[in-house]
Amino acid sequence: MLFDNPLHEAFLVRRYKRFLADVYHPDWADHNCPENPLTVHCPNTGAMTGCAEPDMRVWLSDSNNPKRKYRYTWELAQTSTGEMICINTQRANQVVGEALQQTLLPGLGSLSELIAEQRYGYDNRRIDWQGITTAQQKIFIEVKSVTLAEGAQGYFPDTVSQRASEHLRSLITMCHEGHRAVVVYCVLHTGVQQVSAAEHCDPKYAMVAAEAAQQGVEFYALRCRITNEGIYPVGELLVQK
DNA sequence: ACATTGTTTACGCCGTTGTC
DNA sequence: GACAACGGCGTAAACAATGT
Numbered sequence: 230m231l232f233d234n235p236l237h238e239a240f241l242v243r244r245y246k247r248f249l250a251d252v253y254h255p256d257w258a259d260h261n262c263p264e265n266p267l268t269v270h271c272p273n274t275g276a277m278t279g280c281a282e283p284d285m286r287v288w289l290s291d292s293n294n295p296k297r298k299y300r301y302t303w304e305l306a307q308t309s310t311g312e313m314i315c316i317n318t319q320r321a322n323q324v325v326g327e328a329l330q331q332t333l334l335p336g337l338g339s340l341s342e343l344i345a346e347q348r349y350g351y352d353n354r355r356i357d358w359q360g361i362t363t364a365q366q367k368i369f370i371e372v373k374s375v376t377l378a379e380g381a382q383g384y385f386p387d388t389v390s391q392r393a394s395e396h397l398r399s400l401i402t403m404c405h406e407g408h409r410a411v412v413v414y415c416v417l418h419t420g421v422q423q424v425s426a427a428e429h430c431d432p433k434y435a436m437v438a439a440e441a442a443q444q445g446v447e448f449y450a451l452r453c454r455i456t457n458e459g460i461y462p463v464g465e466l467l468v469q470k
Numbered sequence: 471a472c473a474t475t476g477t478t479t480a481c482g483c484c485g486t487t488g489t490c
Numbered sequence: 491g492a493c494a495a496c497g498g499c500g501t502a503a504a505c506a507a508t509g510t
Contacts, residue, residue, distance in 0.1 A: 245506095247506060249506070270507055270508065272507085272508070292508095298508095299507070302508085345510095
């Protein structure tokens with residue numbers, strides 16, 4: 230996934246009201262200090278634990294859309310140790326889509342008829358990706374973006390997420406109905422070498438994840454290269470049980 | 471039109487208080 | 491005693507910006 234234009238560097242002042250963040254850059258005439266910030270759109274409704282610390286170096290995309298209230302979109306953040314994090318949750322689905330097309334997750338095999346955001350089942354829930362395996366079996370893929378790191382260990386979720394547990398329940402149902410059901414942790418933090426369910430953030434999710442694995446739901450993690458020019462799927466990472 | 475999700479505002483209900 | 495007014499509490503709706 231290539232950004233339309235090179236991203237603009239800035240520094241974070243604060244993130245607030247879910248969708249907003251204030252940033253500045255010493256070189257910008259109109260917004261050169263934290264006291265006189267530029268407000269940008271924050272496309273992440275989650276907790277963003279460790280991704281939104283004051284003074285973090287961040288990168289913005291320019292929508293070039295005159296209809297938007299806030300022209301710039303916050304895409305990346307850099308930790309104090311230089312690791313890159315993508316905070317735009319929409320990117321995860323795109324990058325996983327590319328990974329599926331490139332067969333970068335060997336365990337899934339080569340998939341055909343990939344459809345995004347398809348509705349499924351009695352609860353009419355949206356599933357991130359749906360496809361057909363080489364064995365002509367239906368496969369459903371739920372993408373979860375991993376941005377929380379403690380050292381090289383990545384975790385999902387970064388806060389209690391009832392929704393995430395509900396998604397796992399849906400996947401378990403899909404397994405029972407004879408389909409393949411998969412979670413792909415899209416690792417959007419370059420410091421992460423392995424991924425596991427975050428028992429310390431959401432014990433219930435960890436429990437349901439273990440149950441899902443038992444019931445046949447498959448778990449994969451995707452490593453990504455993240456630069457201010459694009460986000461590229463690289464290959465598989467270990468998911469710890 | 472719907473989704474994202476935590477916060478804020480609005481509102482309905484209940485029990486207490488004050489007044490006639 | 492009857493009823494309005496009010497505070498507290500819990501729930502529901504609105505809100506923030508954008509993309510699909």
